[in-house]
Amino acid sequence: MFIRFLSVSCRTAMSACQKPKVVFVLGSPGAGKGTQCKNIVDEFGYVHLSAGDLLREERNKPGSQYGELIESHIRNGSIVPVAITCSLIEKAMNDSPANKFLIDGFPRNKENLSGWAESMADKVDLQAVLFLDCPEEVSTKRCLDRGAQGSGRSDDNPESLKKRFHTYMNDTMPIIEHYEKQSVVRKVDAERSPAQVFEDIKDIFNALQ
Ligand SMILES: Nc1ncnc2c1ncn2[C@@H]1O[C@H](COP(=O)(O)OP(=O)(O)O)[C@@H](O)[C@H]1O
Ligand SMILES: O=c1ccn([C@@H]2O[C@H](COP(=O)(O)OP(=O)(O)O)[C@@H](O)[C@H]2O)c(=O)[nH]1
Ligand SMILES: [Mg+2]
Numbered sequence: 498m499f500i501r502f503l504s505v506s507c508r509t510a511m512s513a514c515q516k517p518k519v520v521f522v523l524g525s526p527g528a529g530k531g532t533q534c535k536n537i538v539d540e541f542g543y544v545h546l547s548a549g550d551l552l553r554e555e556r557n558k559p560g561s562q563y564g565e566l567i568e569s570h571i572r573n574g575s576i577v578p579v580a581i582t583c584s585l586i587e588k589a590m591n592d593s594p595a596n597k598f599l600i601d602g603f604p605r606n607k608e609n610l611s612g613w614a615e616s617m618a619d620k621v622d623l624q625a626v627l628f629l630d631c632p633e634e635v636s637t638k639r640c641l642d643r644g645a646q647g648s649g650r651s652d653d654n655p656e657s658l659k660k661r662f663h664t665y666m667n668d669t670m671p672i673i674e675h676y677e678k679q680s681v682v683r684k685v686d687a688e689r690s691p692a693q694v695f696e697d698i699k700d701i702f703n704a705l706q
Contacts, residue, residue: 515596515622516620516621516622517590517595517596517597517598517620517621517622518596518597518598518621518622518624519597519598519599519600519621519622519623519624520543520597520598520599520600520623520624520625520626520627520705521600521603521604521623521625521626521627521676522534522599522600522601522602522626522627522629523602523605523626523627523628523629523669523672523673524628524629524630524631524636524687525629525631525633525636525662525665526574526636526637526640526652526658526661526662526665527631527635527636527637527638527639527640527643528629528630528631528636528687529629529631529639529687529691529694530547530601530602530629531547531601532691533627533629533687533691533694533695533698534547534599534601536691536695536698537599537698537702538599540699540702541597541702541706542595542597543595543597543598543599544593544595544597544598544599545598545599545601546586546589546590546598546599546600546601547601547602548582548585548586548600548601548602548603548605549571549601549602550601551582551585551586551589552567552571552577552581552582552585553567553571555567555581555585556568556571563577563581566578566581567581568651571650571651571652571657572651572652572657573657573660574652574657574658574659574660574661574662574663574664575660575664576605576606576608576609576664576668578608579604579608579609579611579612579613580612582603582609582612583609583612583613583616583617586600586603586617587616587617597624598621599627604672605664605668605669605672606664606668606669606672607668607671607672609672610672610675623681624681624705625681625682625683625701625705626673626676626681626682626683627683627685627698627701628673628682628683628684628685629685629687629694630684630685630686630687630688631687631688632688633662635688636662637658637662640653640658640661641653641654641655641658683701685697685698685701
């Protein structure tokens with residue numbers, strides 16, 4: 498308990514402690530972010546925080562004041578207000594004893610970026626932005642297959658996918674470009690098999706350690 502308290506307060510104070518390391522994982526819906534994050538967790542010991550999973554978990558909490566708002570954004574492929582997403586990410590980081598995190602599917606638009614800059618950026622060490630690059634037709638098919646296999650997701654359907662891709666192209670690509678200008682983006686061709694994609698990712702993470 499004391500150690501737990503120490504780790505959280507120490508991180509908050511950002512005194513002599515090392516800031517937690519963060520890698521953002523971005524790419525189109527269905528690019529394979531969740532799949533590759535699992536591989537990275539197994540091989541490199543990061544903790545995986547999927548912003549989408551955190552939002553779905555919050556939506557499912559009985560009596561959550563944000564449940565309906567979150568569901569409406571997910572179904573429409575639009576982006577949940579950053580204060581909600583950022584606070585879920587920060588809480589998950591503080592609840593974990595780990596010191597390196599994959600943040601999957603965030604930041605997705607300018608508002609996400611500025612919200613993160615205001616409340617979190619100074620508290621972490623951003624190591625890289627892993628960009629899984631996958632064409633729309635391939636990614637869409639993967640999401641539709643995922644839906645057909647029973648993902649239970651309210652957004653793995655043709656109508657929501659059109660909107661998700663619109664958001665991705667218009668709102669998320671500019672964020673990737675923003676990080677490209679800072680030379681922190683590590684781009685991987687995500688159209689290949691999961692094992693082939695992970696071969697490239699391994700090289701990237703070996704170079705980060
Ligand atoms: N490289 C790949 N080739 C084929 N299918 C893949 C690949 N990576 C992931 N998938 C499958 O595509 C679907 C979407 O993958 P997921 O990792 O959930 O992507 P994202 O988190 O980017 O939406 C899942 O059903 C997954 O099993
Ligand atoms: O930072 C985030 C991450 C996700 N979402 C919402 O959650 C949905 C699903 O995101 P997820 O990353 O789970 O989808 P994926 O890209 O993995 O298919 C998105 O379309 C958004 O509506 C959001 O608003 N902010
Ligand atoms: Mg995902």
